[in-house]
Amino acid sequence: xxxxxxxxxxxxxxxxxxxxxxxxxxxxxxxxxxxxxxxxxxxxxxxxxxxxxxxxxxxxxxxxxxxxxxxxxxxxxxxxxxxxxxxxxxxxxxxxxxxxxxxxxxxxxxxxxxxxxxxxxxxxxxxxxxxxxxxxxxxxxxxxxxxxxxxxxxxxxxxxxxxxxxxxxxxxxxxxxxxxxxxxxxxxxxxxxxxxxxxxxxxxxxxxxxxxxxxxxxxxxxxxxxxxxxx
Amino acid sequence: xxxxxxxxxxxxxxxxxxxxxxxxxxxxxxxxxxxxxxxxxxxxxxxxxxxxxxxxxxxxxxxxxxxxxxxxxxxxxxxxxxxxxxxxxxxxxxxxxxxxxxxxxxxxxxxxxxxxxxxxxxxxxxxxxxxxxxxxxxxxxxxxxxxxxxxxxxxxxxxxxxxxxxxxxxxxxxxxxxxxxxxxxxxxxxxxxxxxxxxxxxxxxxxxxxxxxxxxx
Numbered sequence: 001x002x003x004x005x006x007x008x009x010x011x012x013x014x015x016x017x018x019x020x021x022x023x024x025x026x027x028x029x030x031x032x033x034x035x036x037x038x039x040x041x042x043x044x045x046x047x048x049x050x051x052x053x054x055x056x057x058x059x060x061x062x063x064x065x066x067x068x069x070x071x072x073x074x075x076x077x078x079x080x081x082x083x084x085x086x087x088x089x090x091x092x093x094x095x096x097x098x099x100x101x102x103x104x105x106x107x108x109x110x111x112x113x114x115x116x117x118x119x120x121x122x123x124x125x126x127x128x129x130x131x132x133x134x135x136x137x138x139x140x141x142x143x144x145x146x147x148x149x150x151x152x153x154x155x156x157x158x159x160x161x162x163x164x165x166x167x168x169x170x171x172x173x174x175x176x177x178x179x180x181x182x183x184x185x186x187x188x189x190x191x192x193x194x195x196x197x198x199x200x201x202x203x204x205x206x207x208x209x210x211x212x213x214x215x216x217x218x219x220x221x222x223x224x225x226x227x228x229x230x231x
Numbered sequence: 232x233x234x235x236x237x238x239x240x241x242x243x244x245x246x247x248x249x250x251x252x253x254x255x256x257x258x259x260x261x262x263x264x265x266x267x268x269x270x271x272x273x274x275x276x277x278x279x280x281x282x283x284x285x286x287x288x289x290x291x292x293x294x295x296x297x298x299x300x301x302x303x304x305x306x307x308x309x310x311x312x313x314x315x316x317x318x319x320x321x322x323x324x325x326x327x328x329x330x331x332x333x334x335x336x337x338x339x340x341x342x343x344x345x346x347x348x349x350x351x352x353x354x355x356x357x358x359x360x361x362x363x364x365x366x367x368x369x370x371x372x373x374x375x376x377x378x379x380x381x382x383x384x385x386x387x388x389x390x391x392x393x394x395x396x397x398x399x400x401x402x403x404x405x406x407x408x409x410x411x412x413x414x415x416x417x418x419x420x421x422x423x424x425x426x427x428x429x430x431x432x433x434x435x436x437x438x439x440x441x442x443x444x445x446x447x448x
Binding site: 164165166167168169170171172173174175176189190193194196197228229 | 381382383384385386387388389390406407410411413414445446447
């Protein structure tokens with residue numbers, strides 16, 4: 001049966017790496033839960049804080065909400081190296097573009113820069129990214145650029161390994177026309193639910209609200225997260 | 232739900248269905264979708280009933296290979312009714328779940344089927360038991376299973392409350408099934424629900440167009 005086949009396969013692997021622990025030859029991954037919600041006047045974004053190499057938690061207080069420009073952020077999921085590299089490249093390109101334009105850049109521009117890179121290098125990359133922010137032309141926007149390099153704008157988007165568990169919660173609890181506080185509450189709950197079920201998500205919940213005024217960052221510590229346990 | 236020939240190479244592969252069972256104040260509701268598919272490419276049945284009655288007040292729903300599940304439940308039905316006749320009383324839900332567990336555990340190499348057993352008995356009232364793929368038996372206040380269940384873990388964790396009324400529980404189960412069927416391509420069709428109480432058994436069928444709709448539909 002499959003179980004015995006995989007056990008003998010890993011025995012062979014172990015013989016060639018006798019004294020090296022599993023996490024030393026596993027890629028660093030942000031197996032994760034990320035999400036973003038539009039509201040009238042801005043966006044709320046959120047992420048967990050766990051980075052793993054195999055089963056070792058390399059960083060339990062990661063910040064997966066990366067600024068790309070003053071009012072534009074991205075949420076990173078997938079390979080930590082790939083997403084950091086792509087985000088750095090896009091930050092540079094967008095900064096240059098904004099100086100040329102002499103104006104703050106559009107969220108759609110940032111999202112399309114991500115898409116171009118993720119699509120061109122789709123075979124090499126493992127990156128699922130949600131781009132969210134505020135601009136003067138269209139207000140709060142959320143664009144999702146999943147693995148493969150497609151782009152689509154959505155009022156609410158979830159991503160990462162933990163996202164599977166909260167599709168039902170998102171579908172039933174999201175309502176168009178929520179206020180910033182309602183969005184923050186919705187994101188906190190969704191993150192807490194996903195972190196409880198997904199082994200690759202955990203730690204603290206990081207949230208940020210982006211509006212015309214600027215940026216507001218929040219951290220909800222593990223023991224302050226809403227509890228849904230029925231034990 | 233019929234096993235695609237590639238699936239046999241990976242044990243514990245998720246299966247094309249959404250099933251759940253929830254206890255409420257005075258009874259239990261067991262529910263499922265009605266789609267059977269071959270490898271996610273072809274829907275072989277739109278209206279299959281995955282809720283199988285193994286005794287008067289005990290039902291089970293199946294996840295996994297349809298062939299395996301039918302064989303196991305047929306054997307379990309026989310063993311449970313024989314046991315009930317010997318004991319001269321209706322069987323305990325735990326007994327029915329244990330019968331399924333024994334069959335699953337002793338034949339774990341050949342079988343690919345998991346079960347949720349739910350029912351009512353005089354000793355402990357309404358109960359829900361999960362029998363997982365390898366033969367583990369676990370009692371829970373509510374449980375979800377099948378490939379579609381991944382998408383509703385968050386919803387179920389957030390919305391379940393102990394000691395709900397029958398109406399609240401029906402709403403919870405219907406919403407959960409609708410949400411899962413909306414996201415999982417191998418779950419769909421109609422929603423089958425069975426309400427089991429001391430008084431009796433009530434079978435409810437909700438066709439696809441009468442299922443609750445959510446914000447983006």
